[in-house]
Amino acid sequence: MTLLVRVELVKLRTVRVTYGLILTVAALTGLFAVIESSEAGKTSGTYAVASLTTAAGQTTVTTLTSWSMILAAVLGLIVASGEFRHASATLTYLATPDRKRVLLAKLLAAAFVGAIFGLVAAAVSTGLGLAFIAGHGDPIVLGAATMLGHAAGAMVGAPLLAMIGVGLGSLIRSQLVGIIAIFIWALVVESAIGGLFTSIRPFLPYTASTALAGIRLGGAAFGPAHSVRGGSALPFAAAAVLLVGVAALVSVVAARTTMRRDVA
Amino acid sequence: MAVIELHDLTKRFGDLLAVDELSFEVDSGQVVGFLGPNGAGKTTTLRMLLGLASPTEGSAIINGRPYQELDRPLHAVGAVLDASDAHPGRSARNHLRIQAMLGEVSRSRINEVLDLVDLTSAADRRVGEFSLGMRQRLGLATALLTDPEILILDEPANGLDPEGVHWLRQLLRDLAAEGRTVLVSSHVLGEVAHTVDSVVILDRGRLVTHSTLDELTVGVAQVVRIRTPKADGLRLALELEGAQVQVVAPDRLEVSGSSPEQIGNLAAMHSIPIFGSETESTDLENIFLKLTNHTNAAKAPR
Numbered sequence: 001m002t003l004l005v006r007v008e009l010v011k012l013r014t015v016r017v018t019y020g021l022i023l024t025v026a027a028l029t030g031l032f033a034v035i036e037s038s039e040a041g042k043t044s045g046t047y048a049v050a051s052l053t054t055a056a057g058q059t060t061v062t063t064l065t066s067w068s069m070i071l072a073a074v075l076g077l078i079v080a081s082g083e084f085r086h087a088s089a090t091l092t093y094l095a096t097p098d099r100k101r102v103l104l105a106k107l108l109a110a111a112f113v114g115a116i117f118g119l120v121a122a123a124v125s126t127g128l129g130l131a132f133i134a135g136h137g138d139p140i141v142l143g144a145a146t147m148l149g150h151a152a153g154a155m156v157g158a159p160l161l162a163m164i165g166v167g168l169g170s171l172i173r174s175q176l177v178g179i180i181a182i183f184i185w186a187l188v189v190e191s192a193i194g195g196l197f198t199s200i201r202p203f204l205p206y207t208a209s210t211a212l213a214g215i216r217l218g219g220a221a222f223g224p225a226h227s228v229r230g231g232s233a234l235p236f237a238a239a240a241v242l243l244v245g246v247a248a249l250v251s252v253v254a255a256r257t258t259m260r261r262d263v264a
Numbered sequence: 265m266a267v268i269e270l271h272d273l274t275k276r277f278g279d280l281l282a283v284d285e286l287s288f289e290v291d292s293g294q295v296v297g298f299l300g301p302n303g304a305g306k307t308t309t310l311r312m313l314l315g316l317a318s319p320t321e322g323s324a325i326i327n328g329r330p331y332q333e334l335d336r337p338l339h340a341v342g343a344v345l346d347a348s349d350a351h352p353g354r355s356a357r358n359h360l361r362i363q364a365m366l367g368e369v370s371r372s373r374i375n376e377v378l379d380l381v382d383l384t385s386a387a388d389r390r391v392g393e394f395s396l397g398m399r400q401r402l403g404l405a406t407a408l409l410t411d412p413e414i415l416i417l418d419e420p421a422n423g424l425d426p427e428g429v430h431w432l433r434q435l436l437r438d439l440a441a442e443g444r445t446v447l448v449s450s451h452v453l454g455e456v457a458h459t460v461d462s463v464v465i466l467d468r469g470r471l472v473t474h475s476t477l478d479e480l481t482v483g484v485a486q487v488v489r490i491r492t493p494k495a496d497g498l499r500l501a502l503e504l505e506g507a508q509v510q511v512v513a514p515d516r517l518e519v520s521g522s523s524p525e526q527i528g529n530l531a532a533m534h535s536i537p538i539f540g541s542e543t544e545s546t547d548l549e550n551i552f553l554k555l556t557n558h559t560n561a562a563k564a565p566r
Contacts, residue, residue: 010362087349088349093315094315094337094341097337260318
C-alpha cells in the first residue's frame with residue numbers, strides 16, 4: 001500500500017494541475033484576507049466582519065481557509081476522475097487489478113496533498129490577517145495556541161474534503177460534472193438547506209469542514225448562508241467523525257457500483 | 265503449453281453481442297495475429313483478457329489464472345491497449361517513472377526502453393505534444409519496461425508512418441526471437457503477416473479461423489507474375505498443364521492455378537528463360553476479406 005500511495009503522490013507531483021490548485025488556494029485566500037481585513041469593523045453588508053480589535057474579528061481574518069477545503073475536494077475529484085478523463089485508468093488497473101487498493105491509495109494521497117492545501121491557506125490567512133491587525137496598531141488578542149489550533153483544523157478539514165472528492169470522482173467519473181457538483185453543493189445546496197433548517201446546518205459537510213478550522217457558522221470566506229444567524233458549529237471531534245463518515249460512505253458506494261464497471 | 269486461453273468468452277452490451285463464445289489458445293513463444301475488421305470485438309476481447317472488462321460468460325486466463333489473480337501482473341504481461349492512455353500533462357520520462365515504480369524495476373530501465381523505442385530525445389516533453397506514432401512507441405516502451413514474457417498489443421501499428429510500421433515489424437520479430445509470446449491485433453492482415461506464426465480471425469465477435477498463414481493460403485488461387493522473353497511459348501506450355509494465363513505485355517504473363525515452383529520447372533523443361541517472377545502480395549488481404557465477408561453473408565439470414 002505504501003508503494004501505491006507513493007505512486008499516487010508522484011502522479012500528483014508530475015502534473016501541473018496540483019501546483020495550479022495550490023497557487024489558487026494561496027491567491028484566493030490572500031484575496032479574501034485583504035477584502036475581509038479591509039471591511040472589518042463595518043457593521044453593514046453581507047460580509048460584515050467584527051472589528052479587528054475583537055477576538056471575533058481577529059478570528060475571522062486569520063481563518064479564511066475555506067478555499068482550501070473546496071479546492072481540496074476538487075483535487076480529490078481530479079485524482080479519481082482524472083484517470084478516466086485521460087484514460088490512464090487502463091494502466092493503473094493493469095498494474096493493480098485490485099481496484100479497492102487503488103481507491104484507498106488515492107484517498108490517502110489526496111488527503112496528504114489536502115493537508116498541504118490547508119497549511120498554505122492557514123499560513124496565508126494568518127499571515128495577512130496578523131499583518132492587517134498590526135497595521136491598524138491593534139493588539140493581538142488571539143493566543144498562539146488558538147491560531148495554531150485553527151491552522152491544524154484546516155489541515156484536518158481540507159484532507160477530509162479531499163477524501164470526499166476522491167469518493168465522488170470514483171463514483172461519477174466525469175470530471176466536469178464533479179467539479180460543478182462540488183461548487184453547487186458547497187454554495188447553493190448547503191446555503192439553501194442551511195438557511196431553511198438551522199438545526200441541520202452544522203451537519204452539512206462543507207460547513208462542518210470549515211468549523212474544524214475555527215470558522216464560525218456562515219463565516220466561511222466563500223461559503224454558504226452568510227446571512228443566516230443562529231445555531232452553533234459542531235465540536236471538532238464530531239465534525240471530523242462526520243466527514244470521515246461521509247468520505248467512507250461515498251467511497252464504499254463508489255467501490256460497489258461505478259468502480260466495478262468495465263474500463264473503456 | 266498454452267499461456268493464454270479463452271473459453272467461450274462472451275460479452276454482451278445490451279442487445280449487441282460484441283464477443284460470441286470465443287475460444288482459442290496461444291502457446292508459449294508463439295506470435296499470434298489477432299485479426300478482424302474494425303468493430304469485430306478484438307479490443308473488447310483483449311480488455312476482458314486483461315481484467316479491465318468482465319465477460320458476460322466464459323473465461324479468459326493467462327498462465328492458468330485470470331489476470332486479476334496474477335501475482336505480479338506487469339512482470340507476466342505487457343499490454344498496449346490505447347496509445348492515448350498516458351496523462352497528456354506528464355512527460356514521457358515521468359510517465360515511465362510511475363510505471364517503473366509500479367513494476368518495481370530500476371530507473372535505469374527507463375532509459376533502456378526509451379532508447380529501444382527511439383524516444384530518448386523526446387523523453388522530457390509532455391505526452392500531450394506527442395504524435396500518435398510517438399504515443400504508440402511510448403505505449404510499447406511502457407509495456408516492455410518490466411520485461412514481460414507475454415505481450416498483448418492492440419493495433420500497435422495505428423498511427424505509425426511506413427518507417428514506423430517497418431520498425432514495429434522488426435521489434436515484433438526481435439521479441440519473437442527472444443521467445444516471447446505475442447498476441448497482436450490488427451485490422452490489416454499485411455501488417456502482421458510477416459511476423460506471426462498463426463492468425464486468429466474474428467468477425468462480429470465470432471471466431472472465423474485459427475490457423476497458420478500457410479493453412480490459410482492452401483487452396484487459394486495465387487496469381488504469379490512472370491517476365492520472360494518467350495511469353496507465347498511459356499503460355500502454351502502452361503495452358504497445356506491446365507493453368508490460366510493472361511498475357512499482360514509482350515514479355516509478361518499473369519498465371520493462376522500454378523505455383524511459382526511448377527512454372528519454374530515447366531520453363532526449364534522447355535528451355536524458356538525466366539527473368540523474374542513474383543507472387544501477388546495482396547492475396548492475403550483478399551483471403552482475409554473473403555473470410556470475413558463470407559461470415560457476414562452466412563450470418564445475415566439469422
